[in-house]
Amino acid sequence: MRVELSDEARQYIGTFDELTDVGPLDCLLEDDGDRVVFLLPAGEMGDAIGPDGRVVRRVEDRLGADVVLVENADTPEAFVANALAPAAVRGVTVSEQNDTVAYVEVPERDRGVAIGADGRTIETARRLASRHFDIDDVQLA
Known part of the structure; x- marks a missing residue:
């Protein structure tokens, strides 16, 4: 891309x-x-x-x-996990229904890290995932 x-x-x-x-x-x-x-x-x-x-x-x-x-990573799942670091990501599932959404499993103690101050970390992950893997959204599961 x-x-x-x-x-x-x-x-x-x-x-x-x-x-x-x-x-x-x-x-x-x-x-x-x-x-x-x-x-x-x-x-x-x-x-x-x-x-x-x-x-x-x-x-x-x-x-x-x-x-x-x-x-960077070769797969969208690894890419999203890297974008949310240093949060401990247990898994990423990419679903392609009407939109392409990456659902990220993060331990409760790391949700704040994955979201970041004022939502900056997850918003950055969304922007990068959209630019490099055509992912429409990243959501914490």
């Missing part, structure tokens, strides 16, 4: 790549630029974070925004 990026998102991707040597696959700008979400190739999360988080903190300092990293 082809993802369209704004000029600003492309600039953020370029800066991220320059500082981390990891080329993001996608970039979401949220909260008027106060939060930036990067979708990273599978297996490159450690390089992007760096020892003790130093690399990602350098990116945050340069961008002047909080940075959220999501690791």
